[in-house]
Amino acid sequence: MKKGIFTKILYLVAILLLATQDIFADVSNPPQTIPVPPTQEAASVKSIFCDEYTDITSIKGFSGRGSATATVKSVMGNDMIYFDQGLGGWSFVELGTTINLDDCEALCFDIYVVKTGFTLKVYFGQGASVTIPTPLVEGWNKIEIKLDDYRNLPAGKIPDLTQISKIGFINGGGYDRTVYIDNIYAYGDLGGDNPSVDPNAPTVAAPTPKHKDTDVKSIFSDAYDNITNLILNNPGSPAAEMAVVTPFEGDNMLRFNLLNWALVKFDPTLNLDGMDYLHFDVWAESTRTIKLGLGNWSSQANTDALTLNAGWTSFDIPMSVFKSADLTNIIVSKIFSGNGFAITRLYFDNIYTYKGDPVGTPIIYIEPAPEPILAPKTVKSVFTDKYNNIANLEEGGTVGLTDFDLVYRLTEADKVLRICSLEEMTLHTTATLDFSDMENIHFSMYCDGEGGSGTLEIGFQAQGSETAYYSSLFPVLKTDEWNYVNIPVHELKEAGLDCSKIDKILFRGSGNIYIDNIFAFKGDYAMGLGEEGTISVDWNLASADDVLPDKEKAYLGVNLAQGSGGTVHGVFNTNYSYPTFKDLHYFKSKGVRLIRFPFRWERVQHEVNGPLDMELDMKKIKEVIAEAERIGMYVMLDMHDYCRRNVDGVTCKISDSGKLTKEHLADVWKKIAVECQMYKNIWGYDIMNEPYGLDKGVWYSTAQAVIDAIRTVDMQTPIVIEGESYASSSTWPSTGGGLIGLNDPANNLIFQAHCYFDKDKSGHYNLGDFDKEVSDPQQHIKRLQPFVEWLKEHNQRGILGEFGVPGNDVRWLNLLDEVIAYLKENRVAATYWVAGGWSSNDKVSIHPLKNYTVERAQMRIFEKYTKDYDNTSSGTGCILHNESGDLEIYSDVTADHVYVKADKAMKSIALFTMSGQCIKKESIGSSEARIVTDGLVPGVYLIRILIENGSVRNFKFVKY
Structure with missing residues (x-):
């Protein structure tokens, strides 16, 4: 199982100690991992040095015999306190202000040790120290010190926990150690049980709902009368926490901490039959994905993954998405992370269903187009949500009944082109497109069937030219299903199109068609998630x-x-x-x-x-x-x-x-x-x-x-x-x-x-x-x-x-x-x-x-x-995988060479690792070539051959 998943996450203060083995240790090697982020409720935390919470003090410096070389150092993007060859004597972190830990239960930390473990003591510079009972071992150690361990010390040795100005660390064995410290905090009962006090809550309110009361059935919103209560029925794993918080007067929000998945029960149950949309607003600290389901104990239905932007994101989900659930008897909602990992903190507001259409932006609900998975450096994007687009698209005219608009699939983060009753239309690009160095132009298409079975031709026109060039490839349109076409650039060049100055994309055909993921690319096309269609299993x-x-x-x-x-x-x-x-x-x-x-x-x-x-x-x-x-x-x-x-x-x-x-x-x-x-x-x-x-x-x-x-x-x-x-x-x-x-x-x-x-x-x-x-x-x-x-x-x-x-x-x-x-x-x-x-x-x-x-x-x-995993080859050399019939390829296993003979002259040959790094590239200029593979480390490689006519051939080989 992946690290940290499904294990009990300790409340922690991450003091990262990269211990050395006396003076012979390698102190130049920082930790290769970061500690698991703290998950303690923010309202119960006093943070000293931790990105997960708001610190109540600062670090003003260091003191003690073991802190002469102390500094703050960035490790994997995280600031950590670094003691180089310290802890042989007391090494103190000096706080910017005196803090009170007397109302806290524990001081927690993570410790990272390299090579040799040791016994750690912790001291506040007054009273006596406490020894961690379990010796530290190589790697990460999760520690929680109960502050009662200090309170129960003998009289005269109890530190004043209301006046903490420093925290000290020492190796009980007396030897120097190199230490990284991060995420220092304490937790416990801070004198109140009001969950509405939340320093991490949004600083702005969710958008104000604009639907009429008479059209709404409200689940959780201060704008309407709610018809049910929300109960956390199952917190999932790790266990999520749900609470109502009030960051602004009169504005309640539903907060989830550490949400991987959770079942929220409605009491009383809901009858949502006849409602058109489910609306909700979600606030996230950074980009995340979630899914949401409605149902009862016998039938449920879920949305596809929904992308959350940093800040508030609003959704209007057609109730037809949940049609497989019994909408007359909705008992629970399942909310879960879109990638399988717990989300630290989410806030929901204005959860309600309504009759009618969304306010403002046109929104549709069709399944998402398969996500492109090509490497960004091999792509020139015109209209995708994944890559940086090099131009925008503008309507350039329609013919007959053709109706075009830009619509959103649930949110403004997921745009789709919609063409209804297609006859002919033109899209202008706001900048000319130079696809001359690309190999194919990709389009994803979806036909809803309401306007007939649908047909589509795709054409291009260059800046200053009156001639449109339509591809000879006719995409197969599947009703209520995404499909794609890859148009070869060399075909357009051979037809006469100047592919370095494209400024118009043209469509003609019939039906209601949605278009997404318009981009040019070079190299093998790796089909996106599900693009090969349905699975065929006997x-x-x-x-x-x-x-x-x-x-x-x-x-x-x-x-x-x-x-x-x-x-x-x-x-x-x-x-x-x-x-x-x-x-x-x-x-x-x-x-x-x-x-x-x-x-x-x-x-x-x-x-x-x-x-x-x-x-x-x-x-x-x-x-x-x-x-x-x-x-x-x-x-x-x-x-x-x-x-x-x-x-x-x-x-x-x-x-x-x-x-x-x-x-x-x-x-x-x-x-x-x-x-x-x-x-x-x-x-x-x-x-x-x-x-x-x-x-x-x-x-x-x-x-x-x-x-x-x-x-x-x-x-x-x-x-x-x-x-x-x-x-x-x-x-x-x-x-x-x-x-x-x-x-x-x-x-x-x-x-x-x-x-x-x-x-x-x-x-x-x-x-x-x-x-x-x-x-x-x-x-x-x-x-x-x-x-x-x-x-x-x-x-x-x-x-x-x-x-x-x-x-x-x-x-x-x-x-x-x-x-x-x-x-x-x-x-x-x-x-x-x-x-x-x-x-x-x-x-x-x-x-x-x-x-x-x-x-x-x-x-x-x-x-x-x-099927043949155990059928390994003996000897050394190359096993070739030829993906083209117009190349003759063979290897000389004794000389570590690969020979290529083509029907046409080859312009160049490039050798890549399977991770995309170009190892060598050579100009050829003939129909025969030799590739030297001597010296390559064992692994899988890709050889890419550029033919004189602009087409590309690829094959793989395994070097032993």
Whole structure:
């Protein structure tokens, strides 16, 4: 599971300590990740140095023997306090004003330690210090100091918590350490329970509603009489908080903190039959996406993803969107994050339904056009919401009944061109378009069917020319469905169009047509989300009986993760679920033969050392295993608990002594093995997901205890051991290498690592942009290599249990292609994160959309490898993938050359990594060429050939 998801988020003050190993440590390497943002209610926080809240003081300087080189330093865009070789003596952060912490419960912080851990003490410069009981370990440490620890000190040593002017830190062992400090705050009861006091609330009110009272049924608005009350029925996971706040007198708002998903119940229930639109205003701190659903316990309907801008965004959703729900009996609304990650803070206002039309801007509701996923540098955009447009469009005239306007699909952030009763029309561009260096011009089209089946021709005209050039390609218009056309630029050039000075785009045809995503591009066209149309699956074949393949082969599989999150224990099919048989059948149809199956410890065993829950959870899990076995699929059972669970109402992590021990984990796995050993398709017991934050040596001894327990009842099934912390492949020699010493009497261990490819390696992809996340075109391979090379060096079997990329940029897809090719070549099994019906909002999800009718972009890469993943080639050289029939391509594996022979002369050849970096480019001028591949690092590459007539040919090869 990705870092931080579904784990209990501690209230924290992030004091980031990058500890060094005495004087020999590398102090130049700052943290590679940032701490999980604090989630404590803002009204209960006193912030000292934290971007998440409003600070009540400032940092005026530093003092103490260990603070001589202290400064504020930027790390990954975040300011942190940096002590270089400090903490050998008291190192104080001096506050700009004296603050009162006497009404607070705790001081919280995160500590990042490099190489060698140590014992930390915290001191306010008066009274006595408090020692953190658990020694700090390498990596992030989450700490919460109860201020009662100071209040309970002996008389004469209790600090005056009403007069805090400094906070000091020291290494209890006395040695210097290098420290980064961030996010310092305290929390607790601040003397009031009024949730309306909210320093983070909007500073401006939502737009004033303008619909007549008689046309409105109001749910939450001060402008109308509300007909219901709102109750948080299910906070989701992590648990969201809902409260009514009043930032302005008489202006109530509905606030959500940490919203991933939540169910809000209406009391009394609503009859919205006959209403035309649902209106609501949402305030966000920055650009976000959400979805909103209405329904009852038997039927629901959701919007598509709605984009929120920073500040207020207003929506008017046609009630027809919710037509599959029973509008006469609306009991709940489901509100959830559009990307699968919790949104820190949202405010809603003016939630109501109404009769009639929206006020002002024309708004339509059709499904969104598929999102373009080409790299921005390969695109010249005219009309898209994704790229920067190089010109605007203006109406230049219509013929006959043609009616044109610019409309919005729900919000002004999503514009669409609408042409009704098309005969002929012209669009002028406000600047001339130079597409001479582009290869294709793209249009997305949608026909609503109300004006007939629809036909369309697309033409262009150059500045100063009287001649219009229409493409010979006639787009296929699908009723109530988006389609696209790519018009070759070379075709227009050959017809006589000056493609460097286009200033008119022309349409002729019939019907009511919507047009979006007008842009020119060069390179391969990577279809956007769902552009290939509906999924074609032979469900009878996919669900048919089948035999299990060779278990010893390497497989490419997926995580079906419905059971990994939600409230624990939770309610089955409300807070969590398990893979459906249709999930299994769909992925079987795609060639998948291995499923990683996350589940939670507390659900299968409610009390430590107690019996398994055979009435529900183990029963459901075994049903999935049995169905997978019937259709010939392997299952890897994954306990997805990070070495933590609830014991006697308290969340505990495994330790050598305490409420949760290695013996408890060994007990549950022995019982699971008894229940599952009879199945032939158990690929392995993945005994614990990402065992992070444990004391030194605890994970090793725990893993050994579990191995010993399982082998008393099952000597056949492989046992899968993940690396310490987050099982990172990039740090495997240090976080996983020591596990080589584990003793398995069956000699049947498999080692598992995880790897994500965003900047902070978390898998959140929070920066939202490929260029911001990827700084090195080979960083994905470099992160995988330590694990893969370790497996080869020690002759061990391994699996990459989690990896995934977003589907909104073709460069992520190319990167995914290269990752899988690298793993395949090294015969390392892998399971993609994430799939399963509850993962649709996750930006890396590979699960199909809209009830198995729309394919994810990632699947187009993934499916290429599943059926022959273990059929690796021997030797060195290149495996070529030729995408054109007019080229003869072959490789000389002994000389590391690739030879190309074309029917026409080639102008140039360029060599790219799959991440888009051009490695070399050569002018050719003939029909034959040789490409030298000697010296290239192993991986997938793209060779792009420009033919003399302006057309382009591409092919891929894998360098071993």
